Amino acid sequence: MNIYQILDKTHPINASSKHKFIECFEEVSFPKNHLIIRSDKVEKDIFFIKKGIARTFSNFDDSEVTIAFGEEGDTIISLKSYILNQKGYENIELLEDCELYKISTASLQNLFATDIDIANWGRKFAEQELIKAEQRFISNQLGTATERYIELLKKHPTLIQRVSLGLIASYLGITQVSLSRIRANIT
Template identity: 60%
Template sequence: MTIKQILDNIYPLPPASLQKLEDCITEVHYPKGYILLHADKIEHKIFFIKKGIARGYAYQEENEITFWFGKEGDTIVSMKSYVAGQKGYEDIELLEDCELYELQAASLQTLFEGDIAIANWGRKFAEKELIKTEERLIGLQFKTASERYRTLLDESPDLLQRVQLGYIASYLGITQVSLSRIRAEIR
């Protein structure tokens, strides 16, 4: 995806504002397995996925708990660092070789102060991230494991070909054995 497509999917910008934002973005490449963002660190960059897939996870006792997947068009950001300037709680691992667009959070904050259209884009970005988080929380609280799996199938069927089943099970809040049982029932 182009950076323009990704930015427009968040909120369309006037051409001059779009150009200002694009001028602050660089393209970067990282290999599969690279840890892009680190827990217990204030992260100063925001990434947009041009090509590839990533997962967000945190530790609970000795276990990694996957709570997020991102793919083409998605944004990678530590919201705690971005919003509050505090250390994040998540690690972000690249599950494929990735082509990303990188934006310094400080550059974005400067643009917010000088361009109302970009400030509105940032507000829309935050609102959309909040809705995604809310939907995820509601799904975990009110849907069965089978319903969560079906939702994942409907919304991101390609994840099943691109992501290890152990990560998917963790994301769904179930064991791999339970995931295998659910997959067998659906077939």
């Protein structure tokens, strides 16, 4: 998915603003297993996935939560770095070799402050992420792990082939062993 499609997906931008915007991006590649965002750092860049898949997760004590998976067109971002310029709670690792579009938060802030079309793009971007976050929250509060797993299968059927069971389980908020048991029961 190229950068034009990625930006347009969020919000249309007029041609001259879009040109200015796209000039700030750089294409980069990283290998599988690369830890691209670290929770102990204020991250200076955000990324969009051209090709590949990533996992956002958070560590506390000895346990780990998978917050999200990102596929082509999705964003790799430390929210607390991007929004508050603070150390985040997210780590993001690449689950495959990835091709990414990179832009610095400094460039973004500058574009937001000077171009109303891009400012509204930034607003739409946050709003769409917010909708996703709330839907995710509601579906995790409702129903059993079995229901959530079946819903995930329906919504992201390809994900199960690309990602290990343990990570899916951590995304669903259960242990890998529980998920294996659930799979045995629904077939």
